[in-house]
Amino acid sequence: MKKNIRYAFILLTICAVCAFALGWTNSITSPVIARQEIENKNKALQAVSNGWEIGEQKEVAGESFVTYMIPLTSAGKTSGYIVGLKGAGYGGELTLVGSYTIEGELLFAQMLTNSETPGLGKKSENEGYMDKFKGTGATSVVPTTKDMLSDSDAAAVSGSSVTFSAVAKAIKGGSDYVKTLGGAK
């Protein structure tokens, strides 16, 4: 009994010291991380805005792929939307932003957060990865399977089909959502 209490006390002391170290580190790093996330999101919104004015963010509930939407205006008229998207990647949830015309055609998209495999699914962060989806969603279909891609694009996503599928379905979901918002207002 005495021995067990001693063991418990030793483990408790080690855990308490570790918890203190973790809490102290977190107090230093969490404000930096939060600031970075806001900066990254703002940069991504600017990058996909097509030069149009970015409006107020509105949360979207009950959609499988859409988390929020932001209207884009040009000369006081709604010209498109930025849509916050989510998907189920290989390493868990991934989030991205996409901008669409009011007809649902993808203008730009950018990955925000993901836990995909380095060297494979992580390539979805690379500049140019989203090019295969640009211009789709209105008059042409969003490619959601590898056989809808050109040979070079299919080779580029080889080994990361789950990531490609997650991104493609999210972009298609965003396009379908934008179409429900109606035309120019």
Add this chain to the structure above:
Amino acid sequence: MKGNHMKELTKGFFKENPVFVIVLGLCPVLGVSTQVSNAIGMTAGVFFVLLFSNIIISALRNVIPGSIHIPAYIVVIASLVTVTEMVMHAFVPAVYSALGVYLPLIVVNCIILGRAEAFASKNTMLDSALDAIGMSIGFGMGITLIALIRELFGSGTITLFPVGDFGGVINIPWFYDNPVRVLSLAPGALLLMGYLKAFFDWNTSRKKGK
């Protein structure tokens, strides 16, 4: 005495190289070695965790009873990995993002627990620190060699870290236009690891033969 310290430091380089001789920590070696920058980032993470876990466990070796040593080691190692993860996320986000899931997986990297169990729990803090430094350098050499070969032949590039005008990626002519794609994929990593392990075994047995 000095010779003994030197031996603890250098044994991890070749004689007891954790990747090619002891064959520990192969999960991150195979998973992360698609780019040289990932290999360097993973080496930095393993170096920090291994150094401090060896020092702490060596310092507590007379305090932690044998019957609870594994949970105690795991708590120490998991805490160090979490600290590494938070610091990398805040101050080197590019490396944090590139390492992805392999960074938290350092907790279950056999090198860390293996060295804690086999060395740090039985030796002084100085020797444990030297062992950690040597093993980390050996791990870094192994993973960087594999990453260099995989990235050069598999993608025709060498990815380092962006500094100033340098974007971080060096395109190697000919290799860039004629990549051996399989080397970028998981089967390529296993094939290459097998060939390199065979080469190191052959080299060791050749030296023993002399």
